[in-house]
Amino acid sequence: MDWLPFLGRLHPVVLHLPIGALFTIVVAELWLWRSSQRKDQRLLLILYLFAMATALLSIATGLILHEEDAYGGSTLDLHEKLGIATGVATLLICGLAYLAARRAGSGAASANHWVPARQCGLLLCLGLITVTGHYGGEMTHGKGFLTEFGPAFLQRPLETAAPVAIDVDTTVFAAAIVPIIENYCVYCHDGETTKGKLRMDSPAAMLAGGRSGPLFVAGDVENSLMLQRLHLPLEDEEHMPPATKRQPGAAEIAALTWWIEHGASFEMKWSDSQVPESLRALRSDTSAAAASVVPEAELDLELVRQLREQLLSVQRIQQGDNRFWVNFNAVATTAGDDLVQQLRPLAPFIVWLDLSCTQITDASMAVIAGMQHLEELNLNGCAVSDQGMQALGTLSRLRRLNLTGTRVSDVSLPLLLQLESLETVHLFQSRLSPEAVKLLRNIRSELVVNAGD
C-alpha cells in the first residue's frame, strides 16, 4: 500500500498542532514572565521542542501533499516557502530555549539574556506562521475568503478588469464569457491559485483542461465538465463554484451553455447573427445596439407601418436586432421604382433585400446603393441592367447577390470583381457570356459563381 499520499492528506490536521503549540507557549511565557527557575525554563523548552517537532511534521506532510498535484501556482509557492521558514525559525528558537534552560540550570546570578532572545524568536515565529496559514487558507477557501464579508477598507477592489469595450472585432468570448470566468472561476484557477491543476485565465489554459480532464467538449453541453460541475447540487462537493462562493446567475449559466453548445469558439464575433438576444442582454452597455448597425431611435416606425400597409414585409432579422429583412414578395407583380423610393429613410437598417420578380428598373439602384449595410440582395427577374449596376460599387458588405434573369452583361464584370466582400453571385439567365463567367471564376476563385451550369 502506498501510504505517502495518506500522510499528505494529514497536512490539514497536523498543521494546527504547531499553531496551537506556539500560542500555548505565548501563554506559558506570560505566566512564567518573572520566573527564572530551572524547572520552568525546562518546561518551556519542552513546549518549544513540541512546537518544532509538529512544525517539521507539518512541513513534511505539506511537501507530500504538494506531490499530489491538486494545487499549484504562486500562492502555493509562497505558502511553501513561508512554511519552511517557519520550520527553520522553530529550530532557531528551540536552540535559544535550550540555551536559556541551560543558563537557568547553571545557577548564574546575572540576568539570563537567552530568555528575551527566545521571546523575540517566538514573535518572529508567530508572525511567520500567521502569514503562512493565511496563504494556506487562501488555497483551500479561495482568494478573498477572509475579507469577503469584512469591512469595506479591507476589500480589495475587484480584480476583474473593466469589460472590454465592444467593437466589430470583439469576440463573444471576450464580451460575454471572460467576465463570467473572471467573476466566478479565476480566483481559484489562475496562475496564482491553480486548484485541480486547472487554469482558466487564458484560452490556451482553458483548452488544456485540468486534473479531471478537459474543461469542456465544444458543441457537447452534456459532456462538458464545466457545465456538469455547475449543474451538480450545491451541496455536492464537486459543485463549482464551491457552495461557499458567489454563484453565477441563470443568465450567466445560460451564456456559458450557449457558448459551449455553439462550439466554444474563441473567434466568433459578438456581431455574429447567431448570438441570441439573451446573451447580448448580459452586456447592457451594448445589447442589441452593438450588433445592430444604427441606433434604434432613428427607426421610423410610422414609415414601417405605412410600408406594411402596402404589404411590404419589413422584419427584424432576429429578436432585439435592428437589422432588417425587406421583401416585396406580396406586391412583386405591381411594385415599381416608386415603392423602392419609399425605403430611403430605412436604408441604413436594411441588410437583406428581396426584390425578386418586381417591376423595378435601374432607377431604383441609387436607393439600393444607399443601403450601406446591405449583405444580401436579390434582383432575380428584375429588369436591371449594367447601367444601374454601376451604383452598387459602394456596397462594401454585400455577400450574396442574385442577378438571375437580369439584363446584366459582361460590362458589369469589373464591378463584380470590385465587390470584395461578395461570397456568392447568381448569374443564371443573365447576359453574362460564358467567357466572362469563366474569367470571374478564375480571378475570384473563392467566389461561388452560379451560372446555372
Next chain:
Amino acid sequence: MDPIEEYCRNITRREFFSKMAVGAGAMAFGELLTRDGLAARPADANPLQYGQMGAPHYAPKAKRVIYLFQNGGPSQLDIFDYKPGLQGKFNEDLPDSVRQGQRVTGMTSGQDRFPVAPSIFKFKKYPNHQDGLWVSELYPHTASMAHEMCVMYGMHTEAINHVPGITFLQTGHQQPGRPAMGSWMSYGLGSANDNLPSYVVMISQGYGNMQAISSNLWSSGFLPSEHQGINFRGAGDPVLYLSDPKGVNRHDRRSMLDAIADLNQEEYHRTRDNEIMARIAQYEMAYRMQASVPELTDLSDEDEDTLALYGPNVHTPGSYAYNCIMARRMAERGVRFIQLYNRGWDQHGNLPNEIKKQCMASDQPQAGLLKDLKRRGMLDDTLVVWGGEFGRGVYSQGKLTEDNYGRDHHPKCFTMWMAGGGVKPGITYGQTDEYSYNILDGGIHVHDLHATMFHLLGINHEKLTYRYQGRDFRLTDVHGKVVRNILA
C-alpha cells in the same frame, strides 16, 4: 399571449350570467371597460410584430421550407441504403440478434419466418462532397443532385403504422390534435407575403397502395385557426370557393366583406373570442388570394427549359411534377411552409414493380425542383426535406421469389434527405447495420429532425410554446436535439 390580457378577455360562465342578469346596460359598460385597453390587436399596435415571436430567435439560414413528404414509407433498402452484403443472404432467416424482438405490424407478425430479401435494384455511386453517394437505378435524376443533398441514413421513429407515423412527423405527436409544423412556423414567424397563406399543402396521388391522409395533418390544433395549412387542390379551382359567384364583382365583394367584418368586430368585442379575429383574417386572406392565386398557378410565364426540368407531367394539375414546380413558384412568392404529400409508397407486396412506377413519377420532378432552385439561387435560403413516415424492413412480407418480394413497415431506421437552407451539402450522415435494420451511428429521432429544421428557420424549438389546457406545448414536446453535425 400576455396572460393578463388573456384573463381580461375571458368571460367566465359566472360573469356571463351576472351580465345577463343586470342586462344590456351592464354589458355595454363591461365592453367600455375593456375596449380602451384591449381593442387593438398587438399586430396593429406594433408594425414590427411578425407572428407570436415578433422576429426569429436568431437570424435564419432558411427562410422557407419545401417538405416533400413521401407518404407510405419508401423503402430505404431499394433506393438509398446500399447493402451489397445482403446479396449472399437471399432467403436466409433474419437473425434474432438483429431483430431483437422488434415489434412488427399485424401484417407480418403471423409469418412463420422472416426471409431476407436483398434489393433487386442495382446501385451506383454518385459524386458528392465526401466519398460519394450510393443510389439505386430507381432514382438517377435525384442522385445527380448528390452534391446538394445531405442524406440521413439514421432516421428513426416510434410509430409502426401510417397515421400515427405521419402525424408524428407532421405534428411531433402520434395522436392527432397537435398543431402541424407549418402551423407552428406560421404562428411563430408570421407571414412573408400577406397575399398568400404562409402554409400551403399540395397532394399528389401515386401508384399502388395509397394510405389515407386527412386535414388533421395540416391542422393548427390548438393554435389560432388562421395558421392551418391551406390545401391547394389538384383539379378545378386550386382553392375551393375562391372565385366570386357570377354577377358579383370585386367591388361588391369588398363592401360585403367590410360589412361582415364590422359585425364580426362587434361580436369580438362582446366575447373576446380569438377565433372571430381568425375568421376575419381568413376572409381577408381569401379576398387577397382571389387576385394572387391565379397569377401563382399560371405556368405560362415559365420557359420551356424550366418546365422540362420537371419532366413530362408538369402540366398535369395534381401530379407530383406539377406540385413541385408550384412549390418553387410559392417559394419564390414568399410562402413559408410548402407541404407536399406524395402518396403511394406502401409496398407491402409486389414491391419491385410498384416502387419502379412510384420512383419514376417522383424522380425527375424532385430533382428538377432542386436544380431549378439551385439555378435561381433560391437553394441558399430554401430548405428542402424529403422522406416518409418510416422505412421498410429487410425481410420479405409474403412470398419471396427471385424477382418479387414485399416489405413491411420499419421504424427503427429509414433514410431522409435535406438540401439547401443551411444544411451541409453533399454529405451522408449516420450508418445502419448490414441489414439496414438497426442504427449503428448518427441516429436522428423525429424530434431531433424537428429541432434541427426549426433551428435553420431561426426558431429555438424549446422557446416556441403555446399554453393550452394548463401547460406549455411545443412541437418537440420535451425532446429534440439540434443535429449540429449536418449544419453548414
